[in-house]
Amino acid sequence: GAGVSQSPSNKVTEKGKDVELRCDPISGHTALYWYRQSLGQGLEFLIYFQGNSAPDKSGLPSDRFSAERTGGSVSTLTIQRTQQEDSAVYLCASSRSGGRETQYFGPGTRLLVL
Amino acid sequence: EDQVTQSPEALRLQEGESSSLNCSYTVSGLRGLFWYRQDPGKGPEFLFTLYSAGEEKEKERLKATLTKKESFLHITAPKPEDSATYLCAVHSLNDYKLSFGAGTTVTVRA
Known part of the structure; x- marks a missing residue:
């Protein structure tokens, strides 16, 4: 079946602009995660959605970052007033539920802030 | 806080030369340990x-x-197609997220 999809695959923006990154999870998966992978660093957790529950936003690095998930499926990660340090690969993952289920990752969006 | 340390950072192998990658972890209670493979420009692919x-x-x-x-993670008689970065992650009982190590980049030469 179809895996996790993300768009765009690449995004180049100017410092100070807002960007939106999209994630389509695997059909039927109720849990959705956003991670960030910066050069030379491991994957860093950003935010977690499970069904209709309030999201766990504990990993968001600043209030410029926000995310929503509509209808329990597609998610959008928004970065406002982008900074150069926001340049990274943003990865989305989904799992069947939020327990010990395996998280399956999408191909990522490569964001470059000039 | 959960911690995951992978070693070595990089590993260069000749085709057929078996080796092992290490993942040391500290976690309050282990729900699961995951291994992923990541190829350049792609997202992590689940292994175990x-x-x-x-x-x-x-x-x-x-x-x-x-x-x-x-x-x-033991690699037996590796082939060039096994070249990738291997990521280890832990899922603790108290959390939803995965905590990742920095990865081991494996290069297998023919």
Whole structure:
């Protein structure tokens, strides 16, 4: 079946602009995660959605970052007033539920802030 | 806070030369330990989940093992197509997220 999809695959923006990154999870998966992978660093957790529950936003690095998930499926990660340090690969993952289920990752969006 | 340390950072192997990657972890309570493979420009691809000490999983030339403090990923008779970055992650009982190590980049020369 179809895996996790993300768009765009690449995004180049100017410092100070807002960007939106999209994630389509695997059909039927109720849990959705956003991670960030910066050069030379491991994957860093950003935010977690499970069904209709309030999201766990504990990993968001600043209030410029926000995310929503509509209808329990597609998610959008928004970065406002982008900074150069926001340049990274943003990865989305989904799992069947939020327990010990395996998280399956999408191909990522490569964001470059000039 | 959960911590995951992978070693070595990089590993260069000749085709057929078996080796092991290490993942040491500190976690308040282990829900699961995951191994992923990541190719350049792609997202992590799931390989294995291990839940309890003593557990082993195998897939083709890869075998993952787990103790109470570390996991090993053994690569037997590797081929050039096994070249990738291998990521280890832990999922603790108290959390939803995965905590990742920095990865081991494996290069297999023909």
